Amino acid sequence: MTPAVQVALKLASSKTGRKVIGGVLLLLLGLVVLFVVCFGSFFAVLMGLSLNGDLYYPLINSTRITEPYDPDRVIIHEYEVEVEKTRPVLDEEGNPVLDEDGEVVTETYTETEIRREEIESPHWGVDFEVREGSYVVACAGGVVKRVYHDDEEGNVVEIEHADAKNTTRYLHLENVLVSVGQDVILGQPLGKVGLSGECTPYRESETNVHLEVLDASGEAIDPAGVLKPWGQYLDIPTELVKEVAGAEWQDWMVSEIEGDIVWNGEAYMWPVPGHTRISSPFGSREMDGEQESHSGIDIPAPAGTPIYAAAPGVVSTNAHWSYGICVKVSVDGQTTNVYGHMLARAEGITDGVQVEAGQLIGYVGSTGNSTGNHLHFQVNVNGHAVDPMPYFG
Incomplete structure (x- = not known):
């Protein structure tokens, strides 16, 4: 025992x-x-x-639909044709030249004409604004039903969501990372955005992704009416994409600004170089028919556009939920700059870190209380929002 x-x-x-x-x-x-x-x-x-039936956007860096669902879509195809025509030969005085029989002498010439053709081209899904190199992710968990390629749709992944009682289709992918019969989870990368197939007939296409949603009967429905923003679940697809992308993770977020960015020590630097339009200025504005006070300026730019510190300071990531992913930089004891609605913070941007003016701190997004991709830039002095524009000199 x-x-x-x-x-x-x-x-x-x-x-x-x-x-x-x-x-x-x-x-x-x-x-x-x-x-x-x-x-x-x-x-x-x-x-x-x-x-649970919820479908999320197929991209983590874009929610902007560039081509909506339209079963009755008609594409206007404009094209040039060379038409052969005749005209009278004129003398130096502008009079028609006659031949020996008294007939007007003519000559042939070619003229370019623009013609228009209406083409029925039903659009059974939606196209998104994307950046080259972005990954397309699963809108929900499910089983890969089909993977194929054809001349019109390009590389296609089709996922069946049994509990949601629908099917999603992802077209024109550059490559495919899943196989038929494979179980996929919400946010799993399916492939990169691409231009395979015929993205849009008779148009110059940019890299895009076309998403279709089919109901339980196999009929196409408008994806825009059922897609949800990632919101608090953004980390799920972000981590999955990072794992697949590896060293390429930030390729689609690389700055196109050449050379070093140097602060002059006085006026603030513009935080989104190359994007100077302000979609909503500081002060009073109308939203949904009501007047409200806007505490900063909104600078629209594509998702993933780099954001740079306008002035040096110490980082804090503690901010109201409405700002989404946010970076606050305390410039001095009185002044704090707020960068809101980011898609993601740059690597190493955490609480207590000292940043320099012109240092990469994050990427434009639409997290938090936002209706589109933009940077909300705000200047607080002693806790009160002031107009940021004078700070740029």
Whole structure:
């Protein structure tokens, strides 16, 4: 008989011992129940995100639809044709030249004419504004039903979402990272955006992704009406894409500004070089028919556009939820600059870090209380928002 069994029998022989054994067993049972509940909750959340019927955007760096769902779409195709025509030959005085029989002498010439042709081209999905090198991700969890390539649709991935009772189709991919029969989870990369197939008939196409959503009966529905923004779940696809992209992760977010950025020590630097339009200025503005006070300026730019510190300071990431992913830079004891609605912060931009003017701090996005990709830039002086424009000199 082992020592452990002997101790257990000795404890069981007394009333106090039996209470101790009972207490230990209850404690172990409680720990088991707690583990099961916690694991079950986590699993339920993961499954809920993947299979509860919600569909999220197929890109983590764009929500802007450039070509909407339109089953009745008609494309106007304009093209040039060379038409051969005749005209009278004129003399130096501008009079028609006559031949020996008194007939007007003519000459042939070629003229370019522009003609228009209406072409029925139903659009059964939506196209998104994207940046080259971006990854297309699964709108929800499911099973890959088909993977194929044809001349019109290019590289295609089709995913069946059993619990959601629908199917999503991703067209014109540059490459494909999944296979038929494979289980995919919400936000899993399916391939890069591309131009395979015929993206848009008779138009000069840019890199894009075309998404279609089919209901339980196999009929196409408007994806714009069912897609949800990533919001608080943005980290899910971001981490999955990072894992697949590896060293290429920031390729689609690389700055196009050449040379070093140098602060002059006085006026603020513009935080989004190359994008100077302000879509909403500081001060009073009308939103949804009501007047409100806008505490900063909005600078629209494509998702993933680099954001640079307008002035040096110390970073804080603590901000109101409405700013989404945000960076606050304390310039001095009174002045703080706020950069809101970011897609992501740049590597190394964490609380307490000192940044220099012109240092990369993040990327334009539409997180938080936002209706489109832009940077909300705000200047607070002693806790009160002031007009940022004078700070740029």
